[in-house]
Amino acid sequence: MAELSAGRGYDARLSACPACDAAPLAGRIAAAALHGDLILSIPTAHCAACITDVERALMAQDGVRAARVNLTLRRVMIDAPGHEAAEFIPVLEKIGYEAHELDGAALSSSAADRQGRDILMRIGIAGFAMMNIMILSVAVWSGATGATRDMFHWISAVIALPTVIFAGQPFFVSAWSSLKGGRLGMDVPISLALILATAISLFETLNSGRHAYFDAAVMLCFFLLVGRYLDYRTRAVARSAAEELTALEVPRASLVADGGERIVNVADLVPGDVIRVRPGARLPADGQVIAGMSEIDRSLLTGESLPVQAGPGDALSAGEINLTGPLDLRVTAAGRDSSLSRLADLVAMAEAARGRYASLAERASRAYAPVVHLLALLSFGVWMLQTGDWRVSLNIAAAVLIITCPCALGLAVPAVVTAASGRLFRRGLLIKDGTALERMAEVDIVVFDKTGTLTLGRPELVGASALPPALRPVALAVAAASGHPLSRALAAALEAEGVTPATLEQVAEMPGYGVTARWQGRELRLGRADWAGAETPQDAEGPVTVLSVAGETPVLLRFADTPRPGAAETVAALKAQGRQVVMLSGDTDAAVAHAAAQFGISRFRAGVTPAEKEAEIAALHADGAHVLMVGDGLNDTAALSRAHVSVSPATALDAARVASDIVLMGQDLTPVAEALDLAQRARRRIKENFAISVAYNIVAVPFAMAGLATPLMAALAMSASSVSVTLNALRLR
Amino acid sequence: MEILSILIPVSLLLGGIGLAAFLWSLRSRQYEDPKGDAQRILSSEWDDRPKPPPLDQNSDP
Numbered sequence: 001m002a003e004l005s006a007g008r009g010y011d012a013r014l015s016a017c018p019a020c021d022a023a024p025l026a027g028r029i030a031a032a033a034l035h036g037d038l039i040l041s042i043p044t045a046h047c048a049a050c051i052t053d054v055e056r057a058l059m060a061q062d063g064v065r066a067a068r069v070n071l072t073l074r075r076v077m078i079d080a081p082g083h084e085a086a087e088f089i090p091v092l093e094k095i096g097y098e099a100h101e102l103d104g105a106a107l108s109s110s111a112a113d114r115q116g117r118d119i120l121m122r123i124g125i126a127g128f129a130m131m132n133i134m135i136l137s138v139a140v141w142s143g144a145t146g147a148t149r150d151m152f153h154w155i156s157a158v159i160a161l162p163t164v165i166f167a168g169q170p171f172f173v174s175a176w177s178s179l180k181g182g183r184l185g186m187d188v189p190i191s192l193a194l195i196l197a198t199a200i201s202l203f204e205t206l207n208s209g210r211h212a213y214f215d216a217a218v219m220l221c222f223f224l225l226v227g228r229y230l231d232y233r234t235r236a237v238a239r240s241a242a243e244e245l246t247a248l249e250v251p252r253a254s255l256v257a258d259g260g261e262r263i264v265n266v267a268d269l270v271p272g273d274v275i276r277v278r279p280g281a282r283l284p285a286d287g288q289v290i291a292g293m294s295e296i297d298r299s300l301l302t303g304e305s306l307p308v309q310a311g312p313g314d315a316l317s318a319g320e321i322n323l324t325g326p327l328d329l330r331v332t333a334a335g336r337d338s339s340l341s342r343l344a345d346l347v348a349m350a351e352a353a354r355g356r357y358a359s360l361a362e363r364a365s366r367a368y369a370p371v372v373h374l375l376a377l378l379s380f381g382v383w384m385l386q387t388g389d390w391r392v393s394l395n396i397a398a399a400v401l402i403i404t405c406p407c408a409l410g411l412a413v414p415a416v417v418t419a420a421s422g423r424l425f426r427r428g429l430l431i432k433d434g435t436a437l438e439r440m441a442e443v444d445i446v447v448f449d450k451t452g453t454l455t456l457g458r459p460e461l462v463g464a465s466a467l468p469p470a471l472r473p474v475a476l477a478v479a480a481a482s483g484h485p486l487s488r489a490l491a492a493a494l495e496a497e498g499v500t501p502a503t504l505e506q507v508a509e510m511p512g513y514g515v516t517a518r519w520q521g522r523e524l525r526l527g528r529a530d531w532a533g534a535e536t537p538q539d540a541e542g543p544v545t546v547l548s549v550a551g552e553t554p555v556l557l558r559f560a561d562t563p564r565p566g567a568a569e570t571v572a573a574l575k576a577q578g579r580q581v582v583m584l585s586g587d588t589d590a591a592v593a594h595a596a597a598q599f600g601i602s603r604f605r606a607g608v609t610p611a612e613k614e615a616e617i618a619a620l621h622a623d624g625a626h627v628l629m630v631g632d633g634l635n636d637t638a639a640l641s642r643a644h645v646s647v648s649p650a651t652a653l654d655a656a657r658v659a660s661d662i663v664l665m666g667q668d669l670t671p672v673a674e675a676l677d678l679a680q681r682a683r684r685r686i687k688e689n690f691a692i693s694v695a696y697n698i699v700a701v702p703f704a705m706a707g708l709a710t711p712l713m714a715a716l717a718m719s720a721s722s723v724s725v726t727l728n729a730l731r732l733r
Numbered sequence: 734m735e736i737l738s739i740l741i742p743v744s745l746l747l748g749g750i751g752l753a754a755f756l757w758s759l760r761s762r763q764y765e766d767p768k769g770d771a772q773r774i775l776s777s778e779w780d781d782r783p784k785p786p787p788l789d790q791n792s793d794p
Contacts, residue, residue: 048772071769117759124759128752132745148737155741 038078038085039102041244042092045074050097057095058088073240075102103247116236119229122167126222129163130215134715137215141712153205153212160198160214167221168194170228186365186406189372190224193217193398193405200398203391211395216402216714223722224410231414231434234421238432241425241665245650245657253284256328269334277322277329279483279511287329289314293512294325295484299451300633300653302586306543307485309512319634319653324484325511359435360686361413368406376400379705392707399709403700408721412689415729420682423733428666429647429675436661438686439645440679442626446574446672447617447639449631450585450595453649454567456667459486459543459559461493467547467555473502474519475547475555478526481507482515486545486559487526514545522550529556561591563598564649566670571599573673584608584616586635613639630672632656647672678732685732689725696721 045054051069054076058067066079076099078088085101092099136152144152168191175191178184194217201212255264256274266284269275274290277283295307298320307323310316316329380397384390413434421431431437451457467475476499479491504517504524514527525548529536532546534554548554571581583604585592592606608616617639620627629636629643632652637659640646646660649667657663664671700717703709758764 048775051769051772052776052778069769070766071772072766113765117764120764121756121759124752124755128748132748135744136741155745159745 038080038083038088039247040076040078040085040088040092041074041100041102042069042076042097043074043100044098045069045071045076053095054092054097057091061088061091064088073244102244116229116232119170119225119232122170123222123225123229125163126167126218126225129159129167130218130222132159133215133218137711137715140212141710149210150205150208153201153214156212156214157202157205160218161202164194164198164217164221167218167225171221171224184366184369186361186369186410189369189401190220190405190410192373193401194220196398197402200395204395209395211711213398213402213711213714216711216718219715219718220402220405220407223407223718227411227414230411230418234414234418234431234434237425238421238430241430241663245663254278266334269331271331271333273331273334275329275331277327279322279324279326281322283316283318283320283322283329285318285329285331285334287316287331287333289316290328290330292325292327293510294327295323295512297321297323297457297485299457300635302633302635304451304587306588311512319655324482324509359413360438360683360690361409364409364690365406368409372401372404372406375404375701375705382705383707396705396707396709399707399714400701400704402714403704403709403717404697405718406693407718408689408693408696408725411722412693412725412729413686415726416682416685416689416732419729419732420678424671424675424678427671427674428664428668429671430663430665431661432663433661436645437679437682439626439661440628440676441683443579443628443645443676443679445580445582445620445625446628446630446676447582447584447620447643448571448601449629449633449636450583450587450592451561452632452651453630453636454564454571454583454595454599454669455561456564458562459489460562461489462558462560464493464497466557468552471547471549471552471555472497472499474504474524474549475526477501477504477519478507478515478517478524478547481517482509482526484514486543486557487515489559490526490545490557519549524549561595563595564667564669566668568599570669570673571601573670574676575600577673577676579676584613584639586610586633610635610638614642617642628676629660630669631660647675682732685729689728692724692728693721 042050042054045051051071054069055067058064058076058078061080063083064078064080067076069076078085080088089099089101133156136156140149140152171187171190171194174185175187178188197213197217197220201214201217204210204212252263253266253269254276255262255269256276261276269285275284275287279294289310289312291312293309293311296310296316297307298304298317300319300321301317310322310327315332316327318334376397379400380393383393383396387393417431417434417437420437424431448454472494476491476494479487479494480501481487481504502519504519507515507517509515510527510531513531514525516523516525518524525532525546527545529544529546532548532554534546534548534556536544543559545557545559546554547557574581580603581601583592583596583599583601585595585604585606586608587606589606592604596602596604605616613636617627617629621642621644626644629640629646630648631640631646632649634653634655636648637653637655640648640656640659645662647662647664648656648660649664650657652660652663662675696717700709700713703713763770
């Protein structure tokens with residue numbers, strides 16, 4: 001069946017014109033469909049013209065057999081055997097589309113796909129059966145008697161039996177597994193109601209009874225499957241976006257072997273390999289420097305915002321960024337064994353401590369299931385005592401089970417979570433875990449990391465006036481020659497002022513120190529203070545660099561980390577919501593104090609190690625607080641998993657994103673404060689929905705127990721409560 | 734009442750056709766790219782026959 005839909009059957013089924021099949025293009029596409037394996041993400045595509053442009057541009061390339069844009073996922077799949085996805089990025093950039101390579105292996109959409117389609121299929125079948133049985137039931141409810149009623153019941157039975165068996169499978173399977181585990185989940189009363197309602201209806205039909213609950217059984221299936229599908233959709237959207245984030249970092253390393261360089265997958269690296277890391281690249285594995293000098297940005301690992309020197313003999317960790325010069329490393333630990341594993345134990349311990357959070361729905365069902373069973377059993381017993389007629393008693397017990405069955409309850413939580421997470425997704429927040437919203441509603445302390453979270457980890461020139469106007473064109477020219485973040489910040493600041501670069505000669509980068517050049521016959525240097533001939537100031541709140549021109553006083557340039565957009569507003573908003581804000585950073589005292597003052601945070605700690613961060617959060621928890629942790633680095637990972645709920649920006653290290661419940665897709669931090677607010681409203685809606693379900697049970701159950709509930713009443717009550725909880729959830733959108 | 738013996742099979746049949754159509758569209762992955770499909774009808778490239786299904790090799794076994 002897969003091939004049928006994937007392409008080979010295409011000619012067979014869909015050819016309206018045989019001539020098209022004869023055309024080479026059609027044949028090419030049909031064959032190609034089976035192995036489209038290159039995937040590019042195209043975030044800016046949004047319209048019919050974009051689809052046509054992208055597909056046409058790609059099809060015009062040599063070796064491309066087929067290209068297909070999926071606008072929903074904003075991806076294009078290319079079939080071009082023997083080609084690399086990276087080759088097509090310039091093609092798309094030329095026609096104005098930003099493109100990123102995605103790692104196909106990291107996108108495991110297939111299994112998830114099948115699960116979603118499976119639920120949809122069951123919903124379709126249950127819906128079909130529900131409508132048909134309802135037509136027949138209306139006739140019975142409006143007074144059909146005798147042979148007609150029996151015949152209608154029989155037809156209903158023929159439709160309902162296979163439907164319940166097939167469409168109810170997800171509930172039966174999960175009920176069975178929870179029974180085996182000795183638990184009473186929400187699915188146990190659901191399954192019992194389904195089975196009992198079908199069995200009794202069948203029995204009544206055989207004996208020409210008056211009431212049959214086939215429609216109720218099938219409707220129950222339908223509504224609960226819809227709830228299940230909503231639940232699935234929410235998680236699938238979050239997971240596919242999270243996978244895409246992971247897939248964006250295509251893990252490649254440049255292996256130095258046999259006098260040449262080879263591109264290999266990071267997974268294939270073993271200790272002892274020699275790899276070359278170019279400036280600007282992230283280290284793919286832990287290793288020791290054997291050649292080269294450079295500066296290393298380890299802000300993701302330690303929170304230090306200043307780059308550190310690295311030369312032969314230094315040990316470096318995966319995840320750090322090489323800044324200025326090429327480095328050759330001998331791999332000491334790769335893949336799962338790299339520096340991540342040092343924190344893995346810490347993370348595992350922290351996660352165990354967070355434990356299994358019992359969601360509102362779980363707590364509700366834990367209270368609900370026994371009550372429902374007891375009520376049904378009670379009505380059976382009382383009626384048995386009163387009348388001695390087991391058929392009537394069983395009928396009434398079944399009616400109680402059907403009416404109390406948590407139809408609204410099964411829809412209540414997924415509908416609210418879907419509405420809320422859909423809204424947050426549009427604001428750029430990705431909920432990875434369904435219970436994250438509920439946990440978020442309880443937060444009273446928000447802990448921020450500094451570098452990379454409240455700030456972008458990107459320096460910005462402060463006090464540009466320190467630079468004499470005469471030296472500005474020179475400074476711009478020399479800064480533009482280097483890829484060091486400070487140089488780029490300097491160049492950007494000067495370019496923004498409209499400075500035109502001077503002409504320089506003999507520009508050379510000294511990795512680990514700075515850039516040298518000659519200007520009008522004078523030597524000039526831009527880089528480390530001690531190297532450029534000046535003293536490093538002791539009071540620096542951020543990185544500094546020195547520009548020295550022979551015959552002039554060296555100029556000290558100060559930089560500060562760029563605040564993340566919306567950071568100060570978010571802190572203010574959180575305080576306004578009555579929550580405490582704390583900052584924990586691995587950076588130096590001066591830098592942290594400066595940032596705290598900038599964002600208006602009064603509680604902060606500097607120089608915190610990963611273990612201390614985690615301990616700090618554990619201590620807050622011990623005091624009864626619920627902590628929201630926002631962080632991006634490896635040094636935050638343990639703290640992120642220890643916190644009650646955690647957020648990391650999309651630029652964070654993979655490990656941090658995995659450890660957190662929510663990923664912030666954009667640059668702006670403001671959605672975090674909004675999410676806390678929305679989470680509280682979502683929790684209120686969930687509770688309202690529970691209240692609606694309970695209210696309807698309070699009205700309907702006495703009728704059922706008194707033996708007055710007709711199948712019509714059950715159907716009305718059931719759909720009314722399902723529709724009302726869904727509408728209530730939609731108020732969140 | 735004899736009319737019922739025609740009416741019921743007919744209603745079941747019509748519903749069944751609808752169900753079959755839904756299952757077919759589900760299996761042929763027509764719900765994979767709703768946004769793209771909505772836009773593609775505006776493109777003049779494939780108005781004589783539907784464009785081939787996506788090149789998703791991660792499909793069913």
